[in-house]
Amino acid sequence: MDSPNQFWIRAILVFLSIIGIVILGRYLMLPDSWGQYGYYRGAYVDQEANKPLIHGTNQSCISCHNEVVELQNYHSHKNLSCETCHSSINTHIENGKKIADMDIKQGENQVNLCLKCHQKTVGRPENFPMIDRFEHLDKLKVKNTHTCDQCHTVHAPLENIDHVKKLRMLKETINEK
Amino acid sequence: MKNNIEINQNFIDKDRRGFIKKIIDGSIGGSLMLMIPMKSSLFAEVLSEDSNIKNYINPMNLKANYCFMVDVSACIGCGSCCVADRRENDVPEGSYRTWVERYVIDLLNTVHVDAPFGGELGYSNIPLNETIKEADIKEAFFVPKLCNMCEQPSCTQVCPVAATFTTPDGFVVVDTEHCVACGYCIQACPYGVRFINEKTHTADKCTWCYHRVRKGKLPACVNACPTHARKFGDLNDPNSEVAKIFNSKNRLTVLKEPLGNEPQLYYLNLHDEVI
Incomplete structure (x- = not known):
């Protein structure tokens, strides 16, 4: 026959062993840096930053x-x-x-690269410089085969065009005089 | 004018002898040296510190309140951000960490939204839906989308293995070694920014280029944006551009505000139609 004391001892042993298993399980299964900053693996923060x-x-x-x-x-x-x-x-x-x-990028590839931003497209802000390729070439009376860099320096597209404009203005003022 | 040119030509003709003399005695010779082409690879060997890609990381800036701003009125839909993002984060084809949507509103106030290829190819050569006539368009604009980096994220709450979390400095990231790709977070995200990465077989999302920010650089898409439509910075730094915009009279909006996720991605000049 079990005495009431034996029952309590058994119950406490079972309870303690459950706590022990949980502690051991957490120790074995959770990564080292778990809980460093919060309920997650803290080491990953630096791992992500180190990419x-x-x-x-x-x-x-x-x-x-x-x-x-x-x-x-x-x-x-x-x-x-x-x-x-x-x-x-x-x-x-x-x-x-x-x-x-x-x-x-050279030739046709380069034209496509420029047009990626500067092609006239529905949805682009109106003050953004946009052209239709062949319309632009027709308007300036040059061949259809012209690439962008034949007139524009690609890194500063208006640099040489401003230069030509200035020269033209100079020429006109001289002519007027 | 004509006279001037003739005079100049005469001057040059007369002085040709002098010019050659000068070359021989060396006073113009120096400038001719400049015309000898030099290979740029000669210089490439001598690099300063700046040209090296710095890979050391800064400590976490816990005082910062990072925020991302997108100026919708400046976006031209070129897709440079998506291209840069794919290269920077090695995103597999068919998935998008960031994408650009095209909104077209016609005269009947019907809103047409599309994002073919996530806007990665740019919208220059992508025609409008056949049902839309160009004459009927009332308004059209592009809306870049990316992770909203919510202050109250729904994705981190549902993760059963705590593989996705908010870092102490406020970025929501996915622990790729811990994630079991159950897909709960993908369903929970109200903005649809999460996806299963085919290469890593885990959930993946935009991190606002956390690895770049920790190295003191701007996110790749912000760096690539040609019209400066994307802005990134620290709201607690009064000199930063985002703080100036935040404290100005500009109207800032967040997406799906009633959900209470408190996004840190703000839109400038956003139309009410955008969801």
């Missing part, structure tokens, strides 16, 4: 390509990231050494 950079910034380009960046700062393209048109910097530089040439 390698693929893109740099324009500051990354300036040390070698100062002249291009200066030209780009001339006018409307100054806000553009170099890597928007040329591919990301990790394809070009590794550990401070050049590993491959950057992607430079």
Whole structure:
């Protein structure tokens, strides 16, 4: 026959063993950094932060390509990231050494790249400079096969055009006199 | 004018002998040196510190209140942000961490929304839906979408293994080693920004480029945006652009405000039709 005391001892033992199993289970199964910041694996925060950079910034380009960046700062393209048109910097530089040439778009590819932003499209803000390719070429009386860079410097699209305008104005004022 | 040109030509003709003399004695010679082409690879070896991609991380900025702003009126729908995002975060084809939607409102106030290829190819060559006539368009605009980085996220609440959580500095991220890809968070997210990544076989989402922010750089899409429609910064820093906009008279909106998720992604000049 069980005495009432034996019953309580058994009940307490079962209770303690459940607590023990939970503590042991948590110790074995939860990762080390669990609960470092909250109810999650704290080490992942730094793991996420440690992912390698693929893109740099324009500051990354300036040390070698100062002249291009200066030209780009001339006018409307100054806000553009170099890597928007040329591919990301990790394809070009590794550990401070050049590993491959950057992607430079020529010919039809280049026209498509320019038109990605400057094609007349429904939904674009009206004050944004937009053209229809062939309409633009017709209006300026040049061949349909012209690419953008035959008139515009791609890094500062209005630089040489402003220059020509200034020269024209100068010429006109001289003619008037 | 004509006379001027003739005079100039005469001047050049007369002075040709002098010009050659100058070249020989070296005073113009220096400038001719500039015309000898030099390979840029010669310079590429000598890189300053800045050109290296810095990979050390800064400590968490716990005082910052990071926020993202999208100026809808500036977006031109070029898709550069989506391209940069795919490259930066190695997002598999067919999934989008960020995308650009096209809203077209016609004269009958019907709203047409589409986002073919997530807007990644740009909208230059993507025609409108056949049912829309160009003459009937009242308004059209582009709306970039990305993670709202809610202060009260529904996705982290439902995760059964606590694999998605808010970091101490306020970014909602997915622990790729812990996630079991059950897909609860995908259903819970009211903004539809989560997806199952085919490469890692876990849930995945936009992290506002947490790895870039910790390295002191802007998120890849903000860096790539040509019209500066995307802005990122710290609201607690009074000199930051976002704080200036936040404290100005501009009307800022968040998506699905009544849900109470308290997004930290704000839209400028957003139309009421956008959900």
